[in-house]
Amino acid sequence: MLKFIDLFAGIGGFRIAFENLGCQCVFSSEWNKFSQTTYEANFNHKPEGDITLIPTSEIPDHDILTAGFPCQPFSIAGVTKHNALGIRHGFEHPTQGTLFFEIVKIIKEKRPKAFILENVKNLQSHDKGKTFEVIKNVLSQDLNYHIHYQIFDARSLVPQNRKRIFIVGFDKAINFNFPELPDFKPRIRDILESEVDSKYTLTDHLWNYLQKYAEKHKEKGNGFGYGLVDLDGIARTLSARYYKDGAEILIPQVGQNPRRLTPRECARLMGFPETFIIPVSDNQAYRQFGNAVVPPVVEAIGKEIIKSLDNPVQVLVKPPLIINQLELSLVF
Template sequence: MLYRFIDLFAGIGGIRLAFEPYGQCVFSSEWDSKAKETYEINFGEKPHGDITQIDAIEIPDHDILLAGFPCQPFSLAGVSKKNSLGRQHGFLDETQGTLFFDIARIIKEKQPQAFLLENVKNLRSHDKGKTYKVIKDVLEKELNYTIYDSVINAKGLVPQNRERIYIVGFKKPIKFQFPVLPKDGPALKDILEENVPEKYTLSDKLWNYLQAYKEKHSAKGNGFGFGLADLNSYSRTLSARYHKDGSEILIPQGGKNPRRLTPRECARLQGFPERFKIEVSDTAAYKQFGNSVSVPVVQLIAQNMIQAIEQGKLFEDKPDASVVLVEK
């Protein structure tokens, strides 16, 4: 069976890549203009713009909703106002004005079979746990989906320490298990290019600044500063700020200043296929890959989701929403 899916907060399409073997993307949305360029170059379609301005009724029917949404605090002001007016409200009202609200209203309108949401690991502890509690209440109690969540570290599949929370939901109370990743993955040296242009080597000025900055904070007992990567292990987490100075992942070069990763190496660090086209500036590419997902992780989750849907094993009662990932 082929599944229709939508790609919200699509970025450059990392989650979409993982689900394409199972069906067709019928709608995508992304507000960043440079990310939309990369998306269109690779998928042949330009994503719709700001999802907050799109009516859920206008979005095509779909089986699976995909979204890597930003983490935001929820204000209870609107709820307090409704209480003072004696009006009824639901959990969904607590999320108005946030981007999660737009995911929830689309799920409510379209009732997909399943969804996959991806976010930073700290979503669970954000705002002292209030943010995630509201999210779970909306998904489970108001929208009536069976929810599973897990924080997964991508380092078993790519040479990068990258922990993200994945939230999987099903309209039916379906049994589901997250994939168990290997504890040890590939080495950073495996994804490096052989002939790297000199422009990626740090200037003396920047390298001296980074060393002085780290020394100053080390003296205060802080861990701030650059990260010289171990080529036989995995890197720190690639972030959207990598374009600024590359300090979190620097590649050592014998006898000379270290260098930044190239955009292609960043793509490989996130598990993007070699066929993936990079035609934007280095600055834009660094931001895009830093904001993206580790594709191989999502591929395994997608595989397990499709298997769960097709096997259709149901619980008589809904399971505990929290699933803990145990590494081998």
């Protein structure tokens, strides 16, 4: 049985996916106390706290590392020059002091067979592309992992636009292909509860405010405004700010103001199972699901990772071209 660890675990989206694939979670870490509560309610295990305070030596050996890590800018002073000369720079230089650095430390010491990392699709353009460049360099050059990355939109599995980038790495050059996600043609109406408390219906004050706000920005040529969904279509991306007013995903109602999604509907919108326990307040639940990964997407990718680990077909990789300073001076 393959063992995995669940970093920046949130409410356990990665864990659901990999346990569905027959893997065993041997460690998890999540600093938010409300997310810890939800995680413990569902897995009978409270995650460890702040990963920056946990010595790497105390983390169990594992085959797969999973993490939905926060996006932070890195210092890249000197990195471009070193790369041009073919000189491998120390991994601590560009990522020191970031939460990504904690992942790097664990990979460096534990050397898992594979890892899967998730982030918003804009990671590639974050800080004018510098952040993603550092991430690729650190994972492939400094840690010597063979990486693959791709943006997935969960809209074929759940009824919302949700694009996220996934980075997969292996400690050996083995054959791996990202999956083609099936299209289940999901619809918003399929995730709605039959009976919903009136507290989720927008007040006249809030509904009037949202309409005026949208009209004001429409006149300015901006696209800001509420998202009244087509029940036979899909929704906008559920975000952690949904608890504020629910404006991005509003459900139309006959003869009354639209309403927010309920926490259970948010769980369905994210692909969480019906058995998933929601022990926290509505506001906390909205934050948690808005920050979560979509378990069915992770499971589809995880299935291909496990397939590659079970049948490790070696791929021939050409060694990098190293140009020393003498050769460089001759070129120019």
